[in-house]
Amino acid sequence: EDKVVQSPLSLVVHEGDTVTLNCSYEVTNFRSLLWYKQEKKAPTFLFMLTSSGIEKKSGRLSSILDKKELFSILNITATQTGDSAVYLCAVTGGGADGLTFGKGTHLIIQP
Amino acid sequence: GAGVSQSPSNKVTEKGKDVELRCDPISGHTALYWYRQRLGQGLEFLIYFQGNSAPDKSGLPSDRFSAERTGESVSTLTIQRTQQEDSAVYLCASSLSGGRGAGQPQHFGDGTRLSIL
Numbered sequence: 237e238d239k240v241v242q243s244p245l246s247l248v249v250h251e252g253d254t255v256t257l258n259c260s261y262e263v264t265n266f267r268s269l270l271w272y273k274q275e276k277k278a279p280t281f282l283f284m285l286t287s288s289g290i291e292k293k294s295g296r297l298s299s300i301l302d303k304k305e306l307f308s309i310l311n312i313t314a315t316q317t318g319d320s321a322v323y324l325c326a327v328t329g330g331g332a333d334g335l336t337f338g339k340g341t342h343l344i345i346q347p
Numbered sequence: 348g349a350g351v352s353q354s355p356s357n358k359v360t361e362k363g364k365d366v367e368l369r370c371d372p373i374s375g376h377t378a379l380y381w382y383r384q385r386l387g388q389g390l391e392f393l394i395y396f397q398g399n400s401a402p403d404k405s406g407l408p409s410d411r412f413s414a415e416r417t418g419e420s421v422s423t424l425t426i427q428r429t430q431q432e433d434s435a436v437y438l439c440a441s442s443l444s445g446g447r448g449a450g451q452p453q454h455f456g457d458g459t460r461l462s463i464l
Contacts, residue, residue, distance in 0.1 A: 277457035334395050
């Protein structure tokens, strides 16, 4: 059975801190790993990773994939209160055509 | 341009009634997906449409759930004889192309929050 496990499930830090969110996966015929940010409603797309060891970066956010060890990390530097959200990790390539999601990491940034 | 649009945004109904949820994908996106997000749980894949191909229905939890899509346009998800465990947020997503090998990210709508009394 395809599985995505995210850790920690929740995290509270202060503004300005750096955070690292983890995602490990088990999926048949892995194709890609995606990160989304979910605030109140629609998950918004952050990154898609397909190749091992290549960092994707957007502003203060970055992510890297390790296909040998079957995990990915999402880093956020100099956190701001607007970064507070649930961060979702998902993979493609499993037994169905849809994404297989983890339960998410609930990140709270305190001022 | 416009994103994925879903309606209604909220729906409250009595147990045993049928409900119909609507999704309007991003123009030009051939792939459309439905997911369910129950409280405290991750998103669960329900069904996938790609153009005029047969849909992947492998995620539908029971035969009370069905969905339709005509071509590359609007999709409707129907839940018959609703049960309390159907209470969830139902999210729709679309992408330029889809399936297990595709490299296109999915873009989500705001969802329909369904509450069964």
